[in-house]
Amino acid sequence: MASLAASSISFQPPHALATSRVSGLKLVSFMNQGRNSLSFGLRPMPARVRISCAAKPETVDKVCEIVRKQLAVPSDKPVTGESKFAELGADSLDTVEIVMGLEEEFGITVEEDNAQSIATVLDAAELIDKLCSGKSA
C-alpha cells in the first residue's frame, strides 16, 4: 500500500526526511481512510527506505502503560523501551496476559513463536508496529 501511494506522489520534496516516521504513520492511517489524494504536507519518501527501525514512540508508550498495569509496577519505578518483562517481575502468566492485552489494544494476533521472542517493551512495540503495518498493506 505504501509503495502505491509513493508512486502517485508527484510534487518535489522540499523538506528533510527527519520526521519520516511521522510521515509513515500518516501515510498508513490516510490509506485506511480510503482517500487517495495526498495534499496535506506529507513528506514523501521512497517506500523501500526505512529511515528508522525503532518502534513508534506512541506504541512504546502504550505498551509501557499496559505492562505497568499488568505487573502493578509502582509509579516511582520507570518502565521504558529497554525494560525487560522478567526484570519487572513478569512470570509466564503475566507475559501471556500482556500479549493478550496488546492484541486487544492494537487489534492484532500474536502467534506463539512471536510471543516467545518478546523480552522487552521495545520488542513488543516493534512487533506491534510490524503487525499493524502488515495489516494495512
Place this chain on the structure above:
Amino acid sequence: MNIRCFQRNFSAAFPPLVPLQLPSPMETHLWYILPDEVKNSALLNQYSELLSPCERESVSRMRGDQLKKRALLARALVRTTIARYQTNCQMNPRSLRFRKNLYGKPEVEWRNEDNFNPPPLHFNISHTSAMIACGVTVNVPIGIDIEEKQRRTKNNIIAFAQRYFSPYEVKVLTAISDPEVQRQEFIKLWTLKEAYVKALGKGFSAVPFKTFTIRFRDTTMRNFHPPESSVSEESDIVVESSEDPTDPANNWRCALLEVAGSHYGAICMEKDRIAGENAPPKLTVWKTVPFVEDVCVSGTDAVLVLGGMIEQ
C-alpha cells in the same frame, strides 16, 4: 572414591551441605523455599557467593528488592539442591555450571572429566512472590509450575481461555457458575499446562496451549472435582494432544498439588519406560532453607494431592 572430591575447592566459608539420596525412578522430589522465612542478610550474602558472575548480574538487574531476593533464592535453591545429590562426593554448589538447551530450558552442564559419571538428574524450577520451588527426577525430564491460589487475572477468564486454551477446557471452565471456583480451576489448569510445556522443554511455541487438553479423569467418570469435596485418590490427570489424537500423550504423567496452603503446584514428568508402568509414582516434598534446615512435609497439611495418581 573419586579423587576429584579432594581437588574441588570447597570454601570453608560455607556450612556443609547435607547429602541427599537420588530419587528413585518415577519418584519426584520437590523442594520449596518460602522467601518470607529467609530474612538473615548474612545468609543471603552466602547465597550470593554461590552464584556465577552472570547469575549475580541477572539478579542485580531485577527491579526491586523483593524481585532481587526471589531471583537470588531461586539460583541458590537450584545450586544447593543439585550439589547435594552427588552420590560419590560432595559437590561445591558454586562450581556447578548451567546452560540452556536448544529451546531455552535450563539444564546442568556436567564437566566431561574422566571417571566422573554425572547423576542422571533432571530438574525444573518455578517461583511466585511467595514461594520458590524446584522439582528433581532421575532419568526422565520434569516440568513444574506453581501459582498462588489467590492469583487473579487482569483479563476475563473465559476470554483468556478462549484465546489460549483448548475447546474442551473452555467448555469445562464455562460450565462453572461460581466465579471464584472458576478462577481456581483456571489457575489449576494453567499450572498443569505450564508444567507440561516445561517438561517437554521445547518452548511455548513448540507446544501452543491450544494444541493439547488437560483432563481430570476419575472412576466415577465426572470430569472435574469441586474443590470442597474430597478428591478421590483414583483421579488421574491426562494430557491429550490434539495434534496427534492417536497418541494421547500418555508418555507424560501429571499431578496437581496444593502446597503450603497457599499455592497450586503442578508436576509433569515423562514416564520411565525402563522402570515400567509398575513403578508407583512417588512424591516427597521438603520445605527448605539452604544451609539451614530441611523439613519433610510429605503427608502433612502442607502437601495435598488434588489430582494425578501419585503417592506421598
